[in-house]
Amino acid sequence: MKPLLYVGNQNYSSWSLRPWLVLRWSGLEFETRVIPMGGDGYGSRSMPAILSVSPSGTVPALHLGSEVISDSLAISEWAAEQSPTLWPTDPTARMHARAAACEMHSGFAALRSKLPCNIRRRTEPRQLDAATQHDVERVFKLWSSLRTRFGGSGPFLFGATKTIADAFFTPVATRFRTYGVPVPDELAPYVHALLNEPSFLEWEQAGVAESWTMPIWDSV
Numbered sequence: 333m334k335p336l337l338y339v340g341n342q343n344y345s346s347w348s349l350r351p352w353l354v355l356r357w358s359g360l361e362f363e364t365r366v367i368p369m370g371g372d373g374y375g376s377r378s379m380p381a382i383l384s385v386s387p388s389g390t391v392p393a394l395h396l397g398s399e400v401i402s403d404s405l406a407i408s409e410w411a412a413e414q415s416p417t418l419w420p421t422d423p424t425a426r427m428h429a430r431a432a433a434c435e436m437h438s439g440f441a442a443l444r445s446k447l448p449c450n451i452r453r454r455t456e457p458r459q460l461d462a463a464t465q466h467d468v469e470r471v472f473k474l475w476s477s478l479r480t481r482f483g484g485s486g487p488f489l490f491g492a493t494k495t496i497a498d499a500f501f502t503p504v505a506t507r508f509r510t511y512g513v514p515v516p517d518e519l520a521p522y523v524h525a526l527l528n529e530p531s532f533l534e535w536e537q538a539g540v541a542e543s544w545t546m547p548i549w550d551s552v
């Protein structure tokens with residue numbers, strides 16, 4: 333039986349996009365099922381449709397036979413056990429890749445709430461509040477330091493090979509595009525590489541084609 337990944341709406345669910353990219357990049361075969369988010373229980377991790385496949389009440393959730401992994405980083409770590417190049421092979425680079433993915437996984441609260449993921453949307457550039465600006469600048473510093481130290485001649489954070497860290501920052505690149513956040517020139521090629529990566533383009537196309545809308549997110 334193939335692994336089965338339950339995801340949220342592809343236009344909006346940044347949590348879902350990350351492990352979906354990781355699984356794609358792993359080369360493992362898997363199936364994807366989309367659960368439209370919203371309605372009763374949404375926002376309090378008690379949507380019946382999600383709870384029926386994910387004990388945490390959240391997507392993404394990966395089903396491996398009778399086992400369920402309901403966290404994007406844990407799913408990515410599972411994939412990396414099957415496909416070791418998902419983390420850099422050099423131990424020092426790997427340590428920094430893990431730290432970057434974990435920082436994204438557990439931080440950037442202002443960026444998440446003020447610039448919600450909405451892949452197909454485009455707004456005029458806006459004035460960011462201090463906390464969001466701080467998060468944006470931290471992302472730029474982190475990307476710059478990793479690219480300078482480990483990027484070599486490749487387009488991604490750790491060079492030519494895409495890693496879990498790149499998957500975790502792909503939704504951030506879409507947020508910068510959606511809300512017109514100016515990206516420093518030196519980082520524009522990295523954002524371009526993320527937003528033109530073939531698996532991402534496939535996900536984006538599915539998101540654009542979705543008929544669901546989340547009016548609250550569209551009005552932020």
Ligand SMILES: N[C@@H](CCC(=O)N[C@@H](CS)C(=O)NCC(=O)O)C(=O)O
Pocket residue numbers: 340344345346347348373374375376377378379382389390391392402403404405
């Ligand atoms: N720590 C989880 C968080 C996942 C998460 O918050 N998912 C959102 C969708 S983007 C969700 O399922 N929300 C359902 C709800 O809030 O009711 C992960 O990394 O997968």
